[in-house]
Amino acid sequence: MTKKILAILLAMLMILSVVACRGGSETDPTSPPATDPGASEPGASEPEVTEPGASEPVADDYKIAIYTGTVSQGEEEYQAAQKMIAKYGADKIVHATYPDNFSSEVEQVIQGVLQLASDPAVKAIVFVQAVPGTAAAIDKVRETNPDMLFITGVVAEDPAVIAEKADVSMLVDELSMGVTIHTEAARMGATRLLHYSFPRHLGYTTISARRQIMIETCKDLGIEFMDVEAPDPTGDSGMSGAQQFIVEDVPKKLAEYGPDTAFFSTNCGLQEPLIREVLKGGGIYPQQCCPSPYHAYPAALNIDVTGHEGDVKFMLSAIQDKLLEAEQEERMSTWGVPANMLMLEAGVEYSIEFIEGVFTERNNRAALERAIAKVSEDYQAGEITLSNYITEDDTELDNFYLILAPFVDFSQPIE
Numbered sequence: 001m002t003k004k005i006l007a008i009l010l011a012m013l014m015i016l017s018v019v020a021c022r023g024g025s026e027t028d029p030t031s032p033p034a035t036d037p038g039a040s041e042p043g044a045s046e047p048e049v050t051e052p053g054a055s056e057p058v059a060d061d062y063k064i065a066i067y068t069g070t071v072s073q074g075e076e077e078y079q080a081a082q083k084m085i086a087k088y089g090a091d092k093i094v095h096a097t098y099p100d101n102f103s104s105e106v107e108q109v110i111q112g113v114l115q116l117a118s119d120p121a122v123k124a125i126v127f128v129q130a131v132p133g134t135a136a137a138i139d140k141v142r143e144t145n146p147d148m149l150f151i152t153g154v155v156a157e158d159p160a161v162i163a164e165k166a167d168v169s170m171l172v173d174e175l176s177m178g179v180t181i182h183t184e185a186a187r188m189g190a191t192r193l194l195h196y197s198f199p200r201h202l203g204y205t206t207i208s209a210r211r212q213i214m215i216e217t218c219k220d221l222g223i224e225f226m227d228v229e230a231p232d233p234t235g236d237s238g239m240s241g242a243q244q245f246i247v248e249d250v251p252k253k254l255a256e257y258g259p260d261t262a263f264f265s266t267n268c269g270l271q272e273p274l275i276r277e278v279l280k281g282g283g284i285y286p287q288q289c290c291p292s293p294y295h296a297y298p299a300a301l302n303i304d305v306t307g308h309e310g311d312v313k314f315m316l317s318a319i320q321d322k323l324l325e326a327e328q329e330e331r332m333s334t335w336g337v338p339a340n341m342l343m344l345e346a347g348v349e350y351s352i353e354f355i356e357g358v359f360t361e362r363n364n365r366a367a368l369e370r371a372i373a374k375v376s377e378d379y380q381a382g383e384i385t386l387s388n389y390i391t392e393d394d395t396e397l398d399n400f401y402l403i404l405a406p407f408v409d410f411s412q413p414i415e
Contacts, residue, residue: 064351065116065125066095066344073100076294077128079310080341084348094122102131109133110140117141117148124351128344129154138165149351149362153343159389163397167362168350170343173387173402178213181264182221184286184407188331190262192224194253197266198232207266233269243273250277259283271296284331291335293319312337312379317414329410336381336408346371363399380415382406
């Protein structure tokens with residue numbers, strides 16, 4: 001598969017990934033308001049127009065704005081924003097949220113960014129997730145404040161477009177997971193991998209392409225690849241019917257093929273029953289469709305996170321305890337850091353160094369690697385791999401970064 005084809009596929013995947021693992025567009029009544037109290041009111045101050053490249057001393061009271069979804073749309077990044085506020089103070093970090101139904105309220109998304117930028121003390125804005133409307137919002141801000149630093153994570157718009165607008169962008173390297181997931185499964189002792197999906201998902205070019213990469217990887221590793229058609233959660237049986245299929249089918253497959261069978265599903269809603277049944281049957285589960293300690297593991301393992309929201313170390317330790325109890329610590333895994341939290345926190349650390357003059361280039365790979373390493377060290381998540389996005393015409397976007405994190409070895413102590 002050529003780089004050009006992979007680039008096209010990854011661009012399409014970005015649009016799908018923003019909504020694939022989220023709930024509906026209805027607003028959760030328990031979610032926080034669309035804008036946090038710390039954000040300035042629209043029109044509170046009229047920022048002066050500055051010349052591009054102008055350099056002025058940075059006041060000690062500068063602010064960094066964070067723009068995320070609500071808890072119902074993206075709890076990981078929301079909690080990461082709260083963590084940054086706790087770490088640096090509400091006088092340094094301001095946080096606002098875009099609407100839950102962002103895809104149909106793009107103008108509201110843009111207005112939220114303009115409201116943040118209206119505070120002249122705000123020198124950088126970090127978007128996670130960078131939903132549709134981000135590029136237009138950046139353009140609007142730059143009309144009056146061309147020197148604003150923009151960091152975008154979980155980008156949902158065309159990479160080439162965002163690369164021209166934002167200073168630094170980040171995204172999980174989804175297609176490379178077609179190799180890493182199965183390599184991890186092989187390390188765990190898998191001789192067979194079952195790929196649970198359904199025609200609608202397999203009709204997505206990106207999922208189809210990742211599946212083909214998986215097939216080729218399995219062949220190279222000596223693992224048998226098998227497709228299993230699950231009910232579509234959007235079909236007549238709904239999510240409950242699709243989940244019930246997993247509950248019934250996984251034990252059958254483990255009885256038929258044995259415990260050295262690995263399981264993967266393309267659908268987020270099927271992860272919880274899949275984890276639960278693999279744990280019961282002693283199978284292999286290398287990673288969710290969206291790697292994170294928070295994705296399906298808490299519910300599947302009955303872990304109470306009350307009072308520990310955003311505490312990744314607690315979550316990993318709690319997962320480990322459950323796996324040790326079931327003697328499954330060497331046969332189930334995930335990433336040690338939630339990717340969305342990593343992008344947001346690294347974006348804040350990068351912004352601080354830039355604003356304080358530690359480096360002057362708006363896109364500085366070494367500085368981004370330093371910021372990511374700092375966050376990764378906090379989570380003890382291991383070394384993060386960065387690569388640059390390559391467009392369909394083989395152009396490398398030097399400010400658009402793809403991220404891969406290592407798997408957690410639950411057989412080792414979680415410190």
